[in-house]
Amino acid sequence: MEKVIFLKYGELSTKKDNRNFFIKKLNENILSILKDAKIEYDFGRMFIYPSSDNYDEVIEKLQNIFGIHEIVVAYKFPDRDLDSIKKNILTLIKDKEFKTFKVEVKRSDKKYPVDGITLRKDLGAFILKNKENIKVDVNNPEALVNVEIRLNEVLIYMDTIKGLGGYPVGTQGKGLLMLSGGIDSPVAGYLAIKRGIKLEAIYFESPPHTSENALNKVKSLAKILTKYNGELKLHIINFTEIQEEIYKNMPHEYLITIMRRMMYRIGAIIASRRNAKVLINGESIGQVASQTLTSMYVVNEVVRMPVIRPLCCFDKLEIIALSKQIGAYETSILPYEDCCTIFVPDHPVINPELDKAQEYERKIDYEEMIYKAIKNEKVLTIKGEEEEFSDIL
Numbered sequence: 001m002e003k004v005i006f007l008k009y010g011e012l013s014t015k016k017d018n019r020n021f022f023i024k025k026l027n028e029n030i031l032s033i034l035k036d037a038k039i040e041y042d043f044g045r046m047f048i049y050p051s052s053d054n055y056d057e058v059i060e061k062l063q064n065i066f067g068i069h070e071i072v073v074a075y076k077f078p079d080r081d082l083d084s085i086k087k088n089i090l091t092l093i094k095d096k097e098f099k100t101f102k103v104e105v106k107r108s109d110k111k112y113p114v115d116g117i118t119l120r121k122d123l124g125a126f127i128l129k130n131k132e133n134i135k136v137d138v139n140n141p142e143a144l145v146n147v148e149i150r151l152n153e154v155l156i157y158m159d160t161i162k163g164l165g166g167y168p169v170g171t172q173g174k175g176l177l178m179l180s181g182g183i184d185s186p187v188a189g190y191l192a193i194k195r196g197i198k199l200e201a202i203y204f205e206s207p208p209h210t211s212e213n214a215l216n217k218v219k220s221l222a223k224i225l226t227k228y229n230g231e232l233k234l235h236i237i238n239f240t241e242i243q244e245e246i247y248k249n250m251p252h253e254y255l256i257t258i259m260r261r262m263m264y265r266i267g268a269i270i271a272s273r274r275n276a277k278v279l280i281n282g283e284s285i286g287q288v289a290s291q292t293l294t295s296m297y298v299v300n301e302v303v304r305m306p307v308i309r310p311l312c313c314f315d316k317l318e319i320i321a322l323s324k325q326i327g328a329y330e331t332s333i334l335p336y337e338d339c340c341t342i343f344v345p346d347h348p349v350i351n352p353e354l355d356k357a358q359e360y361e362r363k364i365d366y367e368e369m370i371y372k373a374i375k376n377e378k379v380l381t382i383k384g385e386e387e388e389f390s391d392i393l
Ligand code: ATP
Pocket: 177, 178, 179, 180, 181, 182, 183, 184, 185, 186, 202, 203, 204, 205, 280, 281, 282, 283, 287, 288, 290, 338, 339, 340
């Protein structure tokens, strides 16, 4: 028996017309991670033949790729007669512990001489006879013994490993993530990637009010996102002048409202330049004064581009759980300041008024400053571990 890995696409398979496009992208994304793997298609299954024998490592990598619903490690053999199938099933179930089971048969070769019901019964009876203390349970079995009869071979397997689901990265075009050093924005980015959006990120820094450490933290978070996104471009905008001017000239209760209007304006310009269709951020309704519905309304007013807020209806505890799950939490809670915390007023307005925000910001020549900040942007290309490795080679 030969050990093989194949994938189940899940949600992808409902996309009838776009199916090939999705699968092609998935294929590309897998090859960018598993560099020398061979990928073959057969009867709607994607088979992965990795160049390495280290299946655990290969599976771990596949588990970080969006668009894969399930990863199956199966055994394949060419002899399709019942006796051979039985003999191989015996090897498959030998070391497995289970009390109840069910046999699942798929006849991809419709001309196979034995029908599905007979196969199921016959193989079920055979397993019962050959393993002690087990029963059949068709409704809620602990173990599924899967048998797939194909044209020139048979596949058998028991274990399926959950993939991340979602859509292959890049199938929905590009988005620009507003990435701060906090807990929320990396999680928001992860969820956007999950829906197939390829990310670039933007970070606003305010040196000397924000430190090199704060920037390094953002870079580390961007690096964590490359695990799911592949290479990620990080746009770094110097926000010091804008922030200081706002601080000097505006009523302090409106500082954050106006600062965020500036971030959105700059974000939208960078996004359209990079051909990104949406802005993405980590806002969550009601979390802080600048994230009330009224605040969002007043801030959002400066851009026409859609702003996606994947966390808008999440509780903080749910966000923290996801942050831990994606491996970002430990980095996110490092203590370095982001640019907002330094300029945070004691009493930020909870329900800002649009007229007032517009009136206050007219006191400064923000367009000129925005232009300058964008002209001076720094762009870093954060590479994933795979890409770095291939650079060294
Ligand atoms: P986070 O935990 O992601 O820092 P937060 O709860 O601290 O979020 P805010 O500081 O109000 O909330 O920011 C809301 C969102 O605005 C962030 O999730 C992020 O998307 C964006 N943002 C805030 N500060 C910056 C920054 N310095 N650079 C880029 N984006 C930022």
